[in-house]
Amino acid sequence: MFEGVRRRTVAYFHLLRVLGRARSSFEFALPLLPILAKYRLYLPAAILVHLTIRPLTTQTTKYRVLVIEKDVFNEDVLEVVDGMAEVQAVGVKRAVLKCLALGVLPKSICDDAAYVSDDPDAEQAKLVYRTLWRKVWRYMSWFAHYDAVLTGNWCYWAEREMAFVLEDIGTPFVVMHKEGIKPPALFKVLSDRFRYPRHRFSGERRLFRSEAEGDDSQCHFNGRRMFVYQKLERDHQIEGKIARADQIVIVGMPRLDRLHRWRRLVAAGKIAPRAVRPTVLLLAFLKNNHLPSYAGIESDLAWEVLCNGTYRAAVQFAAENPDYDVIVRPRLYERLEVEELLDLAGPRPGNLKVAADGDIGPLIEASWVVWGHNTTVLLEGLAMGKPVIVPHFGESLDPRYAEYDVDLGDAAEKGRSVEDTVERLKKLCVSPPEIREDLEPAALQALNKWTGNADGKAGERVRMALMRELSASTGDESKQKAKI
Numbered sequence: 001m002f003e004g005v006r007r008r009t010v011a012y013f014h015l016l017r018v019l020g021r022a023r024s025s026f027e028f029a030l031p032l033l034p035i036l037a038k039y040r041l042y043l044p045a046a047i048l049v050h051l052t053i054r055p056l057t058t059q060t061t062k063y064r065v066l067v068i069e070k071d072v073f074n075e076d077v078l079e080v081v082d083g084m085a086e087v088q089a090v091g092v093k094r095a096v097l098k099c100l101a102l103g104v105l106p107k108s109i110c111d112d113a114a115y116v117s118d119d120p121d122a123e124q125a126k127l128v129y130r131t132l133w134r135k136v137w138r139y140m141s142w143f144a145h146y147d148a149v150l151t152g153n154w155c156y157w158a159e160r161e162m163a164f165v166l167e168d169i170g171t172p173f174v175v176m177h178k179e180g181i182k183p184p185a186l187f188k189v190l191s192d193r194f195r196y197p198r199h200r201f202s203g204e205r206r207l208f209r210s211e212a213e214g215d216d217s218q219c220h221f222n223g224r225r226m227f228v229y230q231k232l233e234r235d236h237q238i239e240g241k242i243a244r245a246d247q248i249v250i251v252g253m254p255r256l257d258r259l260h261r262w263r264r265l266v267a268a269g270k271i272a273p274r275a276v277r278p279t280v281l282l283l284a285f286l287k288n289n290h291l292p293s294y295a296g297i298e299s300d301l302a303w304e305v306l307c308n309g310t311y312r313a314a315v316q317f318a319a320e321n322p323d324y325d326v327i328v329r330p331r332l333y334e335r336l337e338v339e340e341l342l343d344l345a346g347p348r349p350g351n352l353k354v355a356a357d358g359d360i361g362p363l364i365e366a367s368w369v370v371w372g373h374n375t376t377v378l379l380e381g382l383a384m385g386k387p388v389i390v391p392h393f394g395e396s397l398d399p400r401y402a403e404y405d406v407d408l409g410d411a412a413e414k415g416r417s418v419e420d421t422v423e424r425l426k427k428l429c430v431s432p433p434e435i436r437e438d439l440e441p442a443a444l445q446a447l448n449k450w451t452g453n454a455d456g457k458a459g460e461r462v463r464m465a466l467m468r469e470l471s472a473s474t475g476d477e478s479k480q481k482a483k484i
Contacts, residue, residue, distance in 0.1 A: 007039045010039075025048070025051035025052050026052050026093065026095075026096070028048070028051075029048040029049070029051065029052050029096060029099070030095060030096070030099050031099075032044075032048060033045060033048055033049070033096065033099040033100045033102075033103065034099050034100070034102045034103035035103060036048070036100075036103065037100050037101070037102070037103025037104050037132055038103040038104065040132070040135075042132070042135035042136050042138075042139055043139050045100060045132075045136050045139075046135075046136045046137075046138075046139030046140045046142075046143075047139070047143075048096075049092065049096055049100070049136065049140060050140055050143045050144065052092055052093065052096050053066070053090050053091065053092045053144075054090065054091055054092075055088070055089075055090050055091075056074075056077070056078065056081070056089040056090060056091045057078075057081050057082065057087075057088050057089045058088075061085070061086055061087055061088035062086040062087070063086055063087045063088070063147040063148070063470045064087075064088050064090060064144065064145060064146055064147055065081070065087055065088070065089050065090070065146065065147060065148045065149070065150055065466075065470075066090055066091075066092060066146045066148070066149045066150070067089050067090065067091045067092070067149075067150045067151075068091075068092055068094055068097065068149065068150065068151040068152070068156075068159060069091040069092065069093050069094065070094055070151075070152045070178065072152075072178050072255070073151075073152035073176070073178035074091075075254075075255040076152075076176060076178055076253070076254040076255045076462075077089060077150060077176065077254075079254040079255050079257055079258060079458075079459045080176075080254050080459050080462045080463055080466065083459060083460075083463060084463055084466075084467075086467075087466070087467075087470070089150075090144075090146075094156065094158070094159075097158040097159060097162065098110070098158045100132070100136070100158070101129060101157070101158040104125055104128050104129045104132055105122070105125050105126070105129055105157075106119075106121065106122055106125055108122065109122050109125075109157065110157055110158075111157060112153075112155045112156060112157050113295070113296065114157075115155070115157040115160060116220075126160075126161055129161045130161040130164055130165055133161055133162045133165045134165045134168075134169075137162075137165060137166070137169070146171065147171070147172075147470050147473060148171065148172040148173075148174055148466070148469060148470055148473065149162075149166060149171065149172070149173050149174065150174050150175075150176055151173075151174075151175055151176070152175070152176065152177065152178035152179075153175060153177060153178065153179065154175045154177075154220070154221045154223065154226060154237075154242060154243065155220075160222060161222075163221070163222040163223035164222040166223070166224075167222055167223055167224055170473060171473065172223075172224040172225065172469040172470070172472075172473050173222070173223030173224050174223065174224055174225045174226070174227065174466065174469060175221070175223060175225070175226045175227065176227040176251075176462065177226065177227065177228045177229060177233060179229070179233070181374065181375070181376050181379065181406050181450045181451075182290065182406075183290050183374060183403060183404045183405055183406050184232075184403045185403035185404050186290050186291075186292075186294070186295070186404065187232070187236040187240075188236075188240075189292050189295055189297060219241050219242060219243050219244055219247075220241065220242050220243075221237075221242055221243040221247060223247075224247070224469060225247055225248075225249060225465070225469055226243050226247050226248045226249070227248075227249050227250075227251045227462055227465055227466075228248055228249070228250055228251070228452075229250070229251070229252055229253045229450075229451050229452040229453070229458075230250060230252070230448070230449065230450060230451060230452035231250060231452070232449070232450075233250075234248045234250055249465045250452055251452065251458055251461040251462045251465055252451060252452035252453035252457070252458030252461060252462075253451040253452060253453045253458055254453075254458045254459040254462050256379070256380065256383050256447070256451055256453040256456070256458060257453070257456050257457070257458055257459045259380055259383040259384045259456075260383055260453075260455070260456030261456065262365065262384055263383065263384050263385045263435060263437070263439075264437050266384075266385065266435045267385075267435055267436050267437035268437070273385075273432075273434075273435045274365075274366060274367065274368050274432065275325075275366035275367070275368070277323070277324070277325055278321075278323070278324040278325070278368050278429035278432075279324070279325045279326075279327060279366050279367050279368050280314075280317065280324065280325070280326045280327070280367065280368065280369045280371060280425055280429065281327050281329060281363050281364060281366075281367035281369070281370050281371065281377075281381075282310075282314050282326060282327065282328045282329065282371045282372060283329055283370070283371065283372030283373070283375045283377045283378070284328050284329060284330035284331075284334065284338040284341075284354075284372075285303070285307065285310075285372065285373045285374065285375065286303075286307065286334055286337055286338070286341075287302040287303045287304055287307045288302060288303070289303055289307075289373060289374050290374045290404055290406075291303070291404055301395075301400065301401065301404070302395075303373070303394070303395050303401075304394070304395065305393065305394025305395055306373065306391050306393065306394040306395050306396055307341065308341070308344070308345070309391065309393060309394055309417070309418045309421075310373070310391045310421070311341045311342050311344070311345040312345045312346065312418050313391075313415070313418045313421040313422050313425075314326055314328060314342070314345065314352060315342065315345040315346045315347070315348060315349065315352065316346070316418065316422055317421075317422045317425050317426070318348075318349040318351050318352035319346075319347075319349045320422070320426075321351075321426065321429070322349065322350075322351055323351075324351065324429055325351050325352075325353070326349075326351060326352040326353070327353055327354075327355050327363055327367070328342065328352065328353070328354045328355070329354075329355055329356070329360060329363060329377075330354065330356050331356070332356045332357065335354065335356040338354065339354060342354070360377065364377065364380055364381055364384060364386065365384070367381070367386060368386075368387075368428060368429050368432050369386070369387050369388075369389060369425055369428045369429065369432075370386045370387070370388050370389075371388070371389045371390075371415075371421075371425070372390070373390055373391055374404075374405065374406045376451075378390065378406075378408065378412065379408075379446065379447060379450055379451050382408070382411055382412075382439070382443045382446060382447055383439075383443075383447060383451075383453070383456075384435070385435035385436060385439065385443075386435075387413065387428050387432065387433055388408065388411065388412040388413070389412060389413045389414075389415050389421065389424055389425065389428075390408060390412045390413075390414055390415065391414075391415050391421060392414035392415060392416055393415070393416055393417050393418075393420075406450065408446045408450075409442055409445060409446055410442035411440070411442040411443045411445065411446040411447075412446075413428075439454070
C-alpha cells in the first residue's frame with residue numbers, strides 16, 4: 001500500500017513540475033502521459049487527453065466525432081464534416097496516443113511495422129494497454145461524449161488496442177484510409193509487413209497466434225468500419241486478411257472533391273487556369289520510390305536511371321528555357337537527398353527552385369504541367385485538368401519493375417528519355433491544353449482506378465457511410481454506458 005502511495009506521489013510531483021513550464025495543454029501532456037500510464041493513473045491521464053482535444057468544426061451538433069489527426073488525413077476529414085451540420089469534429093494529435101502507449105508497451109513494438117509480435121511479454125503488455133484504454137475512455141466520457149472515432153489507417157500501433165476497446169463497448173472506430181496511390185507489388189509488401197512479426201522479413205519463419213493454431217481466417221483490424229478510396233485497396237485489405245469484406249466501404253478520396261470544383265470554376269472563367277509565367281511542377285522522388293526498400297525491406301531494386309535522368313531533364317529544361325520556371329517539390333524529410341540529386345544533375349539554373357514547405361495546392365494551381373513518378377499529386381493534377389507527364393525510361397522498361405509502377409494509362413504523357421521529356425515539357429508550355437469542365441475518358445478512368453473519385457462526390461459518399469454508423473450506434477448508447 002505504501003509503495004502505491006509513493007508511486008502516485010512521485011507521478012503527481014512530476015505533473016506539477018512540468019505544469020510550470022508548459023506553454024500549452026499539448027506540451028503539458030506529452031511528457032506526463034507515459035508516467036501516468038505506467039502507474040495506472042487513469043483519471044489524470046484522461047484529464048490530460050481531454051485537455052489536448054481541440055474543435056475542428058464549430059457547429060452545434062447532434063453527434064460528436066473524435067478525429068485522430070494526421071497530415072493529409074485532416075484534409076479528407078474536413079472535406080467530409082464541413083458538409084455535415086449534425087456532426088461536430090474534434091481532434092486529438094496522434095502524439096498524445098503514442099505517449100500514453102509508451103508508458104505501457106515495450107519500445108520494441110512501438111512501430112507500425114513491428115507491432116505484430118510473438119513475444120509473450122509484448123502480448124501481455126497489449127492486454128494491459130487495452131485495460132488502460134478502457135479506464136481512460138470511461139473517465140473521458142465524464143467530460144464529453146464521443147459518438148465515433150475516426151483515424152487514417154488500421155495499422156497505427158498506438159491505436160490498435162483502442163480500436164478493440166471501442167468496438168467492444170459499441171463505439172464505432174472507423175478507419176478512413178488516407179493513403180495515396182500504391183503500385184500493385186507494394187500492396188503485397190505492405191500487407192505482409194504489418195501482419196507478421198518483423199523477423200519474418202529476415203528469412204526466418206515462425207508461426208504466431210491464429211497461424212500457429214491453423215486458423216488463417218482471423219483479420220487484424222479491430223475496429224468497426226473501414227472506408228477506402230478504391231477497389232484495389234479493398235481487395236488488398238481482404239486478400240491480406242486485414243479486414244473482412246463486410247467491414248469495408250469504397251467511398252473515394254474526399255480531398256479530391258475541391259479539385260474537381262476548382263476545375264469547374266476555371267472552365268466557367270471564374271478563376272485563372274494557371275500562372276502567367278509558364279511553370280513546370282516536378283514532384284521529386286528518390287531511387288527507392290515505392291520499392292521494397294521504401295518500406296524498409298532489403299532489395300536490390302532501385303530507380304537509378306529513371307531518377308537521375310529525371311533530374312537531368314529538369315536541369316536541362318530550365319537551362320534551355322530561362323523564361324520558364326521549374327518548381328521541384330520534395331517531401332520535407334527528403335529535401336536534402338533531392339538537393340544532392342539535383343546537384344549531381346548539373347549546374348542549377350536560377351529559374352529552377354526547390355519548394356519543400358507550405359501547401360502544395362497553390363503550386364498545382366499555378367502549374368502549366370505536373371510531372372512526377374508514383375505520387376498522388378499526379379492524380380490531383382488530372383482532377384484539375386492539368387497535363388501530366390511521367391518518366392518512362394530506364395528501369396520503367398524492365399519487367400521486374402512493372403508492378404512497382406503506377407500506370408496512369410493514356411491520361412499521362414510518357415517521357416521516354418531525357419530529351420523526349422524536355423521536348424514534351426516545351427510543347428506543353430508553349431501551347432497548354434484548355435481546362436474543360438468535363439475530363440477526358442482516360443483521365444476519368446485513371447481517377448476512378450486510383451482514387452475512386454472521378455465525379456467529385458467522394459465526400460458525399462463518406463457522409464452517407466458515416467451517418468449510417470452514427471445512426472446505428474445511437475440506439476446502442478445504453479449498452480455502451482453499461483460496458484464502460
